[in-house]
Amino acid sequence: MKHLYSVFLSSLLLLTCLTAIAQSHGSVSGVVKTSEGNPAAFVNVSLKEARRGTITSEDGTYQLKNVNPGSYTLQITFVGLQNQEKTITIKAGQTTTSDFSLAESTSQLSEVEVTGNNQVVNLGKAGIAPLDLPQMTGVVSNVLITNQQASRLGDVLKNVSGVSLTQQRGGVAETFSARGYSIGIAGAGGNIFKNGVISNTMGFPEASTLESVEVLKGSSALLYGNVSGGLIINMVTKKPRFDFGGEVSMRVGSFGFYKPIIDLYGPIAKNLAFRVVGTYEKSNSYRDVVKTERVYVNPSLLYKLGQKTTVLMQGDYLKSNLTPDNGIGSLNQNQDAIIPDVPRSRFINTNWAYNNVDQTSGSLNIDHAFNTNWKLTVIGSAQGTNVTAFGAGVPNNNVAPNGDWTRSLSRTLTSEQDYTGQVNLNGRFSTGSIGHQLLVGSDVVGVVSVSNSFTINYGAGKTAYDKINILNPNLYETRTDIPDAIGTSKTTSPSVRNGIYVQDLISLSNKVKVLAGVRWSQQKTVQTTILNLLTGAETRGTAETKTDAAFSPKVALLYQPTRNTSFFGSYANNFTINSGVDIYGQLLKPSIVDQFEAGVKNELFNGRITANVGVYHIVNSDLAQMAPTKADGTPNADANVKEFTGQTTSDGLEIDFTGNLSKNLYFITGYGYNYMRYTKASLVKGSPIEGERLTNNPAHTANATIFYTFDRSPLRGLKLGASAFYTGNRYGGNNNQYGQTPAFSRLIPLSGFTTVDLSAGYGFRKVSVLAKVSNITNALNYLIHDRYSIMPIPPRQFTATVSYRF
The missing domain is CATH 2.40.170.20 (TonB-dependent receptor, beta-barrel domain)
Known part of the structure; x- marks a missing residue:
């Protein structure tokens, strides 16, 4: 607890020092809703000229931070649906609000198949966009898990390149291989996480009810310490x-x-x-x-x-x-x-x-x-x-x-x-x-x-x-x-x-x-x-x-x-x-x-x-x-x-x-x-x-x-x-x-x-x-x-x- 407390104080000190610098930029936020007034989740929101983007959360909200002042084209896209655009002006130290209403209903959006492989991998902790992350990743969404009727984690990870199910230890646990390294089930050096925290997977975790499974390939020791050089897995x-x-x-x-x-x-x-x-x-x-x-x-x-x-x-x-x-x-x-x-x-x-x-x-x-x-x-x-x-x-x-x-x-x-x-x-x-x-x-x-x-x-x-x-x-x-x-x-x-x-x-x-x-x-x-x-x-x-x-x-x-x-x-x-x-x-x-x-x-x-x-x-x-x-x-x-x-x-x-x-x-x-x-x-x-x-x-x-x-x-x-x-x-x-x-x-x-x-x-x-x-x-x-x-x-x-x- 002393260790965490000291890091918390250091983080607040760093925040205080940098806040003045951050005020030279602006941001844009808003909410995207369906024709029925319900939140529209996982809709792509981007500023065309700034080459910046994000996706709406479960409640339909979005936010793009640290944007240079100026005029931009705000674009809303969703797979298979008509794009929408607005021209907005961002001012230094201020948040511009821009809401959207889609012509489609909630049920129409639910029919759209989205695998989500270009989404941010939350296991990276920093929310870095896929193109800015210098390592290979993989995301298997609930849509694919549902369509393949997968029940075990091994059924899901077959959809990630370079990952293979190599062992079933006594028929009660799975072991995977990636980049030549074995991915174990538990312990202080564990490589499998649930919602970003270490997870013991003895007895097979339940995969059919997951929102997604994320994979960071290669070394992730910078973020998680003593983990395998093959990959780490996050069940969301x-x-x-x-x-x-x-x-x-x-x-x-x-x-x-x-x-x-x-x-x-x-x-x-x-x-x-x-x-x-x-x-x-x-x-x-x-x-x-x-x-x-x-x-x-x-x-x-x-x-x-x-x-x-x-x-x-x-x-x-x-x-x-x-x-x-x-x-x-x-x-x-x-x-x-x-x-x-x-x-x-x-x-x-x-x-x-x-x-x-x-x-x-x-x-x-x-x-x-x-x-x-x-x-x-x-x-x-x-x-x-x-x-x-x-x-x-x-x-x-x-x-x-x-x-x-x-x-x-x-x-x-x-x-x-x-x-x-x-x-x-x-x-x-x-x-x-x-x-x-x-x-x-x-x-x-x-x-x-x-x-x-x-x-x-x-x-x-x-x-x-x-x-x-x-x-x-x-x-x-x-x-x-x-x-x-x-x-x-x-x-x-x-x-x-x-x-x-x-x-x-x-x-x-x-x-x-x-x-x-x-x-x-x-x-x-x-x-x-x-x-x-x-x-x-x-x-x-x-x-x-x-x-x-x-x-x-x-x-x-x-x-x-x-x-x-x-x-x-x-x-x-x-x-x-x-x-x-x-x-x-x-x-x-x-x-x-x-x-x-x-x-x-x-x-x-x-x-x-x-x-x-x-x-x-x-x-x-x-x-x-x-x-x-x-x-x-x-x-x-x-x-x-x-x-x-x-x-x-x-x-x-x-x-x-x-x-x-x-x-x-x-x-x-x-x-x-x-x-x-x-x-x-x-x-x-x-x-x-x-x-x-x-x-x-x-x-x-x-x-x-x-x-x-x-x-x-x-x-x-x-x-x-x-x-x-x-x-x-x-x-x-x-x-x-x-x-x-x-x-x-x-x-x-x-x-x-x-x-x-x-x-x-x-x-x-x-x-x-x-x-x-x-x-x-x-x-x-x-x-x-x-x-x-x-x-x-x-x-x-x-x-x-x-x-x-x-």
């Missing part, structure tokens, strides 16, 4: 609205799937609005025995405290009961892992296995505008995730070549508490002819993980649960009872990270801009506490408390020859925390990962088409590897003793081409190429093999989606769509090591595959029906976690949704 929930409405839906599908969804919003008072989104899901699976039952509720309140301050309260609750599923296992034939030739539905866990997740989160956002140019945002959040699970352990290299597997059991009881605080000050001002878009902020993230250990009573004289054969389930008689599991210890592992950052987008002219910033981060991993549940004694873990700190700079040059095109080149870094010690017994410092990125962004035909291309080069030249010798020169056999002699390099290309050609037609396409490999390694046992590609990183990925809605008789209301997703060749398993014993390949080669989905629907007034056949060719491939969780992808399935909007 739906917000309250001041017009009453909502939607109820029923979704059904293959394998007994059904899912009612409700979305209700409206005003409670003049300055207070609410929204409640909820869903219930129950289904079987293409996997034998596997079942799912889920409940999700997301209430929120929006309070407008005068004209300058808004308070947003959000919460959600997820109860996810899943059958844990490690896939079909693997055969160890001559020590090489072989994918067994068994049906896609083959299930090898116990029939009674369970994995139950209870998750509750809440957040408070306060936005205060000091004037038209300066805004302060304060965010506080907390999330609790509790997991209880029981079932067979993983078949990790212990399935015999004939398919025999002696099953042991694994009991899980864990919890994670995540806390986040943020303070961000955003401002626009000028120093002479040079414009600035400034961000000053601070954040703190605390994570407390608790895990329990158990001993399992298999029965008198038994050291394992039973034996099965994964090739022939009828070969042995399997047990069906649930043994007693006695808790023996509870381990508490706290960590906290915090940082202070400053970033400035400097407009040297209308065509040349520089973005520069730096962050100082500190991460503290506190020594664990171990409670013996049998004796009540409490001890400390062997690893001492460790504090790591690092600076994360970023600098970029942008050249914008026209208002629709932007070339950029940038340097940024991020850091990764290392475990272990060096040969002198000192804790290892963080590894600094350098990233270079260049690209071009285009917004054509008033933003209806975006065409972006980016290339990147990422080098971790401080990869910690096992040291070959100790300090005295004798051979080292301790894998915890390391040195910075390794290196990985990731090179790649990303292409995005999207279009909202009219209110009837939109498309989104993307392609990603990545070459992630070890580029330097020691010739010591246990070190990586130089030149070998890292696992779970496809060389090529591609996506394409198109939807068209007919608006003329006799096909008026008919909607057709198609999606195709390609994941290229890659390796599963584990990377090989130099001098490993025995000498066998730990890699599992996987071929590329394509899935194709076809959709068709019909809408009449307030009712709509949408149906989809996914993986229509019934393609078969696998997602692999390590060498044991080999999960076949879903087969051909059918899904349909009936909705009523009011």
Whole structure:
């Protein structure tokens, strides 16, 4: 709290110093409404001569700040509708008000398909326009999520170039890959956020009720500290609205799937609005025995405290009961892992296995505008995730070549508490002819993980649960009872990270801009506490408390020859925390990962088409590897003793081409190429093999989606769509090591595959029906976690949704 308080005071001091400069500019604001007098959200508002623009908020309001005095043409555009223009005059130190009334009704606007890929990514904290942001991004809107009938985050991220779903860890969580780096599910180094704060995604977050999913590719350490160099993901929930409405839906599908969804919003008072989104899901699976039952509720309140301050309260609750599923296992034939030739539905866990997740989160956002140019945002959040699970352990290299597997059991009881605080000050001002878009902020993230250990009573004289054969389930008689599991210890592992950052987008002219910033981060991993549940004694873990700190700079040059095109080149870094010690017994410092990125962004035909291309080069030249010798020169056999002699390099290309050609037609396409490999390694046992590609990183990925809605008789209301997703060749398993014993390949080669989905629907007034056949060719491939969780992808399935909007 002292840390946040000092940053708050510093921000106010900076604001006081710059306010006088800011008064030399003016601003324009207003509200856009429909023909019925309702707010018109997500309408594009721009000043043609200033090459500046924004979109209206949920209540139809807009504001453009820090505009030089003069006459301008104010333009209102919306996909598929007639543009409107007004001539306005902006005066220094004053706000010009200009309202618009559209000829279209609320229902007409709701019919327009908007994917939103040229919208501002709120995860960037500074509200920088897409053409001014020197890194590749991706935004998947609720329209696309709804049309594809997506329920899981992995279903949504397939629409972002260069991102792939590579693992399903035990069938209860998803792991993604981007730019050669793995994107985990939780913890202090987590890369997945909800409404801008860290989020644990165990048990699968509910994606069907999201407003959008945002992606910032590459390093975002300047804004968020110790996060992956691949990307960070932000799930944006739906917000309250001041017009009453909502939607109820029923979704059904293959394998007994059904899912009612409700979305209700409206005003409670003049300055207070609410929204409640909820869903219930129950289904079987293409996997034998596997079942799912889920409940999700997301209430929120929006309070407008005068004209300058808004308070947003959000919460959600997820109860996810899943059958844990490690896939079909693997055969160890001559020590090489072989994918067994068994049906896609083959299930090898116990029939009674369970994995139950209870998750509750809440957040408070306060936005205060000091004037038209300066805004302060304060965010506080907390999330609790509790997991209880029981079932067979993983078949990790212990399935015999004939398919025999002696099953042991694994009991899980864990919890994670995540806390986040943020303070961000955003401002626009000028120093002479040079414009600035400034961000000053601070954040703190605390994570407390608790895990329990158990001993399992298999029965008198038994050291394992039973034996099965994964090739022939009828070969042995399997047990069906649930043994007693006695808790023996509870381990508490706290960590906290915090940082202070400053970033400035400097407009040297209308065509040349520089973005520069730096962050100082500190991460503290506190020594664990171990409670013996049998004796009540409490001890400390062997690893001492460790504090790591690092600076994360970023600098970029942008050249914008026209208002629709932007070339950029940038340097940024991020850091990764290392475990272990060096040969002198000192804790290892963080590894600094350098990233270079260049690209071009285009917004054509008033933003209806975006065409972006980016290339990147990422080098971790401080990869910690096992040291070959100790300090005295004798051979080292301790894998915890390391040195910075390794290196990985990731090179790649990303292409995005999207279009909202009219209110009837939109498309989104993307392609990603990545070459992630070890580029330097020691010739010591246990070190990586130089030149070998890292696992779970496809060389090529591609996506394409198109939807068209007919608006003329006799096909008026008919909607057709198609999606195709390609994941290229890659390796599963584990990377090989130099001098490993025995000498066998730990890699599992996987071929590329394509899935194709076809959709068709019909809408009449307030009712709509949408149906989809996914993986229509019934393609078969696998997602692999390590060498044991080999999960076949879903087969051909059918899904349909009936909705009523009011």
